[in-house]
Amino acid sequence: MSSVPATSNEQIKEKLCQLYDELFTHNGFADLQLEIKILKRGQKEVIIRCGKQYRFVVDYQKTDLVRASQC
Numbered sequence: 001m002s003s004v005p006a007t008s009n010e011q012i013k014e015k016l017c018q019l020y021d022e023l024f025t026h027n028g029f030a031d032l033q034l035e036i037k038i039l040k041r042g043q044k045e046v047i048i049r050c051g052k053q054y055r056f057v058v059d060y061q062k063t064d065l066v067r068a069s070q071c
Contacts, residue, residue: 007056019050
């Protein structure tokens with residue numbers, strides 16, 4: 001079983017912005033979904049659905065909440 005490499009929160013934000021830009025310029029209907037699950041070991045799984053599924057695992061600590069709110 002292969003493990004999913006840990007990703008930074010900034011990489012996920014970049015991917016989300018990239019997908020949004022693609023959908024906004026698309027000439028037709030578009031759908032974008034974001035799901036965040038809490039995992040064990042202080043991690044979260046972020047799933048972006050946009051035709052494909054993009055899955056990320058991010059290390060998370062409660063102190064990250066303060067930094068994440070400064071987007």
